[in-house]
Amino acid sequence: MAELTLPASIAGVEPVRSVRTPAHLDYQFTAGEATSRFLRGIAERRILGERCPVCEKVYVPPRGACPTDGVPTAEQVELPHEGTITSFCVVNVAFYGQAMEIPYVSALILLDRSDLPIMHLIQEVAADEVRVGMRVEAVWVPDDELAPTLESIRWFRPTGEADVAVDMPGEGEGTGLGSWPELSPGSGA
Amino acid sequence: MRDVAIIAFAQSEHRRRVDDRNEVEMLMPVVGEVLASAGMTMDDVGFTCSGSTDYLAGVAFSFVMTLDGVGPWPPIQESHVEMDGAWALYEAWVKLQLGDVDTALVYCYAKSSPGDLPMVMTRQLDPYSVAPLWPDAVSLAALQTRAAIDAGRVTVEAMAEVAARSRRDAMGNPKAQLAWDRPAADLLAEPETVAPLRRHDCPPISDGVAAVVLAAADAARGRASRPAWIRGIDHRVEPMALGLRDLTDSPSTRLAAERAGLHDGPVEVAEVHAPFTSQELILRAALGLDGDTVVNPSGGALAANPMMTAGLVRIGEVARRISDGEHRRGVAHATSGPCLQQNLVCVLEGDT
Numbered sequence: 001m002a003e004l005t006l007p008a009s010i011a012g013v014e015p016v017r018s019v020r021t022p023a024h025l026d027y028q029f030t031a032g033e034a035t036s037r038f039l040r041g042i043a044e045r046r047i048l049g050e051r052c053p054v055c056e057k058v059y060v061p062p063r064g065a066c067p068t069d070g071v072p073t074a075e076q077v078e079l080p081h082e083g084t085i086t087s088f089c090v091v092n093v094a095f096y097g098q099a100m101e102i103p104y105v106s107a108l109i110l111l112d113r114s115d116l117p118i119m120h121l122i123q124e125v126a127a128d129e130v131r132v133g134m135r136v137e138a139v140w141v142p143d144d145e146l147a148p149t150l151e152s153i154r155w156f157r158p159t160g161e162a163d164v165a166v167d168m169p170g171e172g173e174g175t176g177l178g179s180w181p182e183l184s185p186g187s188g189a
Numbered sequence: 190m191r192d193v194a195i196i197a198f199a200q201s202e203h204r205r206r207v208d209d210r211n212e213v214e215m216l217m218p219v220v221g222e223v224l225a226s227a228g229m230t231m232d233d234v235g236f237t238c239s240g241s242t243d244y245l246a247g248v249a250f251s252f253v254m255t256l257d258g259v260g261p262w263p264p265i266q267e268s269h270v271e272m273d274g275a276w277a278l279y280e281a282w283v284k285l286q287l288g289d290v291d292t293a294l295v296y297c298y299a300k301s302s303p304g305d306l307p308m309v310m311t312r313q314l315d316p317y318s319v320a321p322l323w324p325d326a327v328s329l330a331a332l333q334t335r336a337a338i339d340a341g342r343v344t345v346e347a348m349a350e351v352a353a354r355s356r357r358d359a360m361g362n363p364k365a366q367l368a369w370d371r372p373a374a375d376l377l378a379e380p381e382t383v384a385p386l387r388r389h390d391c392p393p394i395s396d397g398v399a400a401v402v403l404a405a406a407d408a409a410r411g412r413a414s415r416p417a418w419i420r421g422i423d424h425r426v427e428p429m430a431l432g433l434r435d436l437t438d439s440p441s442t443r444l445a446a447e448r449a450g451l452h453d454g455p456v457e458v459a460e461v462h463a464p465f466t467s468q469e470l471i472l473r474a475a476l477g478l479d480g481d482t483v484v485n486p487s488g489g490a491l492a493a494n495p496m497m498t499a500g501l502v503r504i505g506e507v508a509r510r511i512s513d514g515e516h517r518r519g520v521a522h523a524t525s526g527p528c529l530q531q532n533l534v535c536v537l538e539g540d541t
Contacts, residue, residue, distance in 0.1 A: 019317055019321075021316060021317070021320065021321040023312065023320075025244075025247065025304055025305070025308060025309060025312075026304070026305070027246065027247030027303040027304045028302075028303050028304075029246075029247065029248070029303060030207075030208060030209075030210070030211055030246075030300070030302075030303060031211060032209075032210055032211025032212075032213070032214050033209055033210055033211075033214055034211075034214070035211065036209075063211070063213060063254055063257060064210075064211060064213050064214040064217075064257075065213045065214070065217060065257035065258045066257070066260065067256075067257040067260060067261060067262045068260055068262045068263075069260045070217070070220070070231055070257070070258055070259045070260030070261075071217070071260075072214070072217055
């Protein structure tokens with residue numbers, strides 16, 4: 001580094017080693033048409049997915065587009081409040097802002113008649129008993145606490161039904177996690 | 190070099206605020222329109238490249254969700270730039286030069302309305318010494334304009350002429366957000382908002398989308414009756430520190446124009462990406478445009494200024510005029526960064 005000669009007036013000051021520059025910006029988020037329909041449904045204790053007119057897959061929560069066909073998903077489909085765990089993780093690490101007591105389970109839940117899992121909490125069961133294929137159901141907040149947010153579903157809990165075999169959506173085309181198009185169909189499974 | 194042409198262009202109507210739709214819902218109709226215009230579906234697209242920035246809508250990785258609008262599953266060849274779509278077009282042009290693919294879809298979008306845009310734009314500044322001061326984009330343009338006036342390169346009268354001409358031309362542009370017909374002399378009677386800028390010197394804040402289809406050689410000739418060939422394209426950047434630059438000139442634009450071969454032939458039409466009136470005057474000088482060139486017939490960024498999008502719109506507007514047969518040779522310019530920091534020049538020609 002080049003030698004710097006400072007003016008006499010600041011020659012003796014302590015060098016700056018770091019600078020804090022806090023930044024804060026406010027946004028008014030727009031959920032969009034499809035997600036707004038979904039959130040309004042949630043406030044009425046209904047789970048509304050949307051179906052792609054081309055491949056007929058049902059997405060929940062809908063974002064407005066089918067990622068396979070790139071077309072709007074306009075047809076709404078009311079979904080059951082039950083589903084199957086397709087993947088999960090046990091959270092053992094405490095972090096700032098944590099709402100749940102550790103250990104707790106965060107899982108991907110494929111709602112019946114849908115084609116893309118949602119992420120939610122699993123409760124009312126010991127963390128080490130949670131497994132892929134477990135059947136679960138939504139536990140809602142009381143009616144007077146219903147709002148257009150996924151937090152209107154407090155968590156999911158086991159239904160007590162027998163486990164089912166899990167066929168991950170997209171498995172036949174690779175899971176998308178480390179899978180590439182040159183792999184033969186199914187090899188990503 | 191492979192011959193590469195723009196064979197289709199589409200854009201949304203630009204609006205101050207799109208409340209109902211999210212970004213992917215704004216994008217899909219425009220992508221559908223541009224592909225239909227090229228007689229293509231996504232299956233015919235060899236490479237997809239997009240331009241946007243998450244800071245506008247304040248949604249992390251929003252460009253990943255927006256990608257759903259082009260059906261990226263199973264995986265497609267795709268890339269994204271955190272820049273104006275004009276630079277996404279540049280990347281797609283390079284990709285086509287490599288020769289592996291013959292067609293490319295380029296799209297870009299802005300949803301600026303969820304945030305406070307002039308403040309959001311401060312986040313692109315030097316994070317140590319400038320961004321902590323939160324100098325908003327209009328104030329920086331005012332500083333640049335003051336310097337240009339003091340240097341004798343710009344006058345407020347010439348700026349008012351730019352504003353009046355741009356908004357008048359915008360009346361013929363159905364996609365424009367801001368269009369009116371008032372004489373320049375009247376504009377000067379209005380008070381300064383951020384001196385020396387008046388309201389008419391500033392662009393509108395816009396939500397909008399644009400898309401272009403590129404095709405190489407035979408793929409272009411087979412799909413378009415009159416492709417707009419990219420004869421030269423180049424982009425150059427100046428230092429990030431505003432104090433290291435001459436804000437009254439645009440040497441990066443001048444260099445990009447030379448390298449793109451702008452001066453190898455007549456320039457019938459120019460679309461210049463100048464969000465502020467004084468910037469058009471600086472850019473015209475750097476591009477060496479004279480009175481024979483029609484400048485910003487669309488109304489330019491003063492008619493609609495969707496961030497990360499208005500640059501690609503400039504390219505599309507020139508390409509459309511060449512494909513229509515209105516002009517044979519023209520230039521499009523795009524800018525990025527504060528006070529014209531980075532500039533791209535694209536020279537387009539139709540077949541004779």
